[in-house]
Amino acid sequence: MKNLWENKKVLITGVCGTVGAELLKQLLDMDVESIVGIDSNESELFFATQPFQNNDKINFYLCDITNKSEMRRLLKNVDIVLHAAARKHVILCEKSPSEAVRTNIVGTQTLIDVALEMEVERVLFTSSDKAVNPTNVMGTSKLMGERLMTAANASKKGQYPIFASTRFGNVLGSNGSVIPLFKKQILNGGPVTLTDEKMSRFVMTIEEAAKMVLQSVFLAHGGEVFVTKMPIIQIKDLATSMIDIIKEKEDILTGIDITIIGAKAGEKMYEELISDEEIRRTVEIENFFAVLPAFKSVYKDIEYTFNGMKQTKVNKMYRSDLEPSMNGQELKDYLIEEELLYRKDQVKV
Secondary structure, three states: OOOOOOOOEEEEEOOOOHHHHHHHHHHOOOOOOEEEEEEOOHHHHHHHHHHHOOOOOEEEEEOOOOOHHHHHHHOOOOOEEEEOOOOOOHHHHHHOHHHHHHHHHHHHHHHHHHHHHHOOOEEEEEEEHHHOOOOOHHHHHHHHHHHHHHHHHHOOOOOOOEEEEEEEOEEEOOOOOHHHHHHHHHHOOOOEEEOOOOOEEEEEEHHHHHHHHHHHHOOOOOOOEEEEOOOEEEHHHHHHHHHHHHHHHHOOOOOOOEEEOOOOOOOOOOOEEEOOOOHHHEEEOOOEEEEOOOOHHHOOOOOOOOOOOOEOOOOOOEEOOOOOOOOHHHHHHHHHHOOOOOOHHHOOO
8 A cells, every 4th residue: 555655744733742742653654754843832842852863854843833934934845734733621721712712723824824825735633522512612712723724725726735624532541631530549549530420432542543643634635524433431431440450450459439520511421523513514434424514615626535435424413422332341451452551561451
């Protein structure tokens, strides 16, 4: 199979984040010509550079994506942009909405403007399940980012750039995910705090998330939002599975209680990756659903056909409460196999 990444010059925004760092890691095996990684976090960027000091293929820069002149300099001769920079913490964005707007909306539009000017080949925006029927500032800003990426395809003069987005749910084990919290609570003797035992979530590992991002780059015709197909868990099952695995590993003999604390303000009982409105313009591919633009007539030269297309009509929303979830043993196996709690050589199986 042809390696479409070979000899490409790639730029990753938000390279110090969980997704950005994994994209960098996986691209190192793709025979790309060069990688530029940018981030606004000076301390994290310094540490990120250390393993690559002798690698001429990779360059890191301290940069705010709203800085158009600097983005213009860094995007020169770049083929593909992977846009992972974002303000992503719900409560912090709610308390500082102007910062969410500046980074997630203004920053995305700045990147679009420069990509058009520099005639980049492809730009992919990493979005979130929280962009679907958003209840908070962060989700709304991510939805606007998706809309800007889709609309950008009406601005290009020729075939390129191709702008698209990919949308996925919880990345297990990432910074801010529930797994580190539950693990700490279990090791401290409990209780494990659940917001609601009926709550369900889409999940994937960081390796799976980055792999899906890289796959969707070359699927895009322009304006689509690719929705990754993901396994589903019940949050209560995650807590009980983690208790069983950690108690065995740590030889904990006492019981670990689970306490229900109630859903947080704005928190959904289930996650949505495709809304009711999007169903009628969604097609199914092997590993994805592709939500097509609402105003396809604006993009007159784009034909939305995909290799491996399964069906051109999706009949229901893609929601975590409408799909079968992993059972307890499947979830335990998943946590162990993906090394989400311990490395394999540390786990008793």
